[in-house]
Amino acid sequence: MNNPAQLLGDGVLSEGLRIGSVQLDGCAVLAPMSGVTDVGLRRIARRFGASLVVSEMVASDDYVRGHEVSRLRAEGAGLDVHVVQIAGREAGWMGEAARVAQETGASIVDINMGCPAKRVTGGYAGSALMRAPDHALRLIEATVKGTSLPVTLKMRLGWDLDCLNAPQIARRAQDAGVQLITIHGRTRNQFYKGSADWRAIRAVVEATSLPVVANGDCGSLADARAMLAQSGAAGVMIGRAAMGRPWLVGEIASGLAERTWIEPSPDQKRDAALEHLDALMTNMGVKTGLRHARKHLSAYAEHAGAPDALRLRLVTTDDPGQATALLREAFVHLSGASLPAEAA
Numbered sequence: 001m002n003n004p005a006q007l008l009g010d011g012v013l014s015e016g017l018r019i020g021s022v023q024l025d026g027c028a029v030l031a032p033m034s035g036v037t038d039v040g041l042r043r044i045a046r047r048f049g050a051s052l053v054v055s056e057m058v059a060s061d062d063y064v065r066g067h068e069v070s071r072l073r074a075e076g077a078g079l080d081v082h083v084v085q086i087a088g089r090e091a092g093w094m095g096e097a098a099r100v101a102q103e104t105g106a107s108i109v110d111i112n113m114g115c116p117a118k119r120v121t122g123g124y125a126g127s128a129l130m131r132a133p134d135h136a137l138r139l140i141e142a143t144v145k146g147t148s149l150p151v152t153l154k155m156r157l158g159w160d161l162d163c164l165n166a167p168q169i170a171r172r173a174q175d176a177g178v179q180l181i182t183i184h185g186r187t188r189n190q191f192y193k194g195s196a197d198w199r200a201i202r203a204v205v206e207a208t209s210l211p212v213v214a215n216g217d218c219g220s221l222a223d224a225r226a227m228l229a230q231s232g233a234a235g236v237m238i239g240r241a242a243m244g245r246p247w248l249v250g251e252i253a254s255g256l257a258e259r260t261w262i263e264p265s266p267d268q269k270r271d272a273a274l275e276h277l278d279a280l281m282t283n284m285g286v287k288t289g290l291r292h293a294r295k296h297l298s299a300y301a302e303h304a305g306a307p308d309a310l311r312l313r314l315v316t317t318d319d320p321g322q323a324t325a326l327l328r329e330a331f332v333h334l335s336g337a338s339l340p341a342e343a344a
């Protein structure tokens with residue numbers, strides 16, 4: 001194993017991940033999540049210390065054709081290190097998408113080979129590619145050829161328990177020029193059922209000299225330490241657990257590096273949530289942005305310990321002023337919070 005971030009034992013990492021020419025300041029990454037990791041959320045996670053944040057997946061052909069939805073999903077304004085995740089089934093589009101990502105300011109291109117959705121696998125993309133490794137390699141090669149940026153690959157352990165071929169694919173991806181591999185410790189056929197198998201990720205770590213990032217069910221620093229100890233990975237990726245608390249990724253990055261973590265104050269958390277809502281309404285338009293924000297508003301309110309009745313009002317209002325006021329009110333339930341301005 002030749003990972004730049006060497007595991008010192010008990011989940012302590014000596015330095016940040018290195019991805020090709022890009023040196024990160026830590027080892028905890030915010031996962032790409034379609035419909036969730038919009039640029040507002042990614043900016044906040046990064047500001048609170050996430051070592052890296054990854055865009056929502058974009059379909060390579062739509063992205064190259066300049067579709068507005070793809071442009072928004074891949075947006076990187078305000079991010080110092082910006083990863084665009086691309087998916088597809090045709091080498092030509094993947095190469096072009098990598099080129100467009102570079103032209104529009106990305107620092108890294110990530111290939112999605114883990115998405116289990118039938119909509120995606122039916123189109124022979126996402127995790128379906130794990131059943132067609134030769135074709136997957138053609139897509140990887142085209143992506144690497146399309147850009148001079150570092151290319152990374154995210155996949156699952158395999159298609160099902162009879163096809164755990166992530167180690168073989170990882171080795172071939174390394175030969176093709178990929179610089180980092182992320183493994184979600186489930187197979188495609190497990191979707192999100194059961195628990196992620198962190199020990200199974202070790203086979204990928206041992207098959208390649210690339211840094212490997214372990215993913216699946218990480219909800220705390222203790223989980224991250226256990227993941228690293230069990231998998232031997234060089235970093236961790238956090239997805240669902242960061243909804244409603246995007247600072248969690250920074251907390252984990254800081255803990256893994258043995259840096260002192262100062263929990264954001266309730267007011268800082270409230271202001272981050274308000275900023276996120278505002279970014280969604282600015283980028284998508286007020287009506288769509290507010291509707292899109294609902295899952296986040298619910299998660300923020302839950303994190304803040306707001307009562308169910310308040311949460312319900314928050315996720316059903318179509319009035320942006322009321323949503324803002326209710327979001328402020330939700331954070332009053334976090335201990336130590338100051339009163340909303342209008343109530344003070």
Ligand SMILES: Cc1cc2nc3c(=O)[nH]c(=O)nc-3n(C[C@H](O)[C@H](O)[C@H](O)COP(=O)(O)O)c2cc1C
Nearest residue numbers: 031032033034056057112184216217218238239240
């Ligand atoms: C709503 C949602 C959307 C997702 N979208 C993507 C995506 O666009 N690209 C991707 O590689 N993985 C996607 N994933 C998978 C996550 O990146 C991650 O691998 C998975 O959620 C497991 O990590 P977690 O247990 O920390 O959430 C998505 C997951 C969720 C829940």
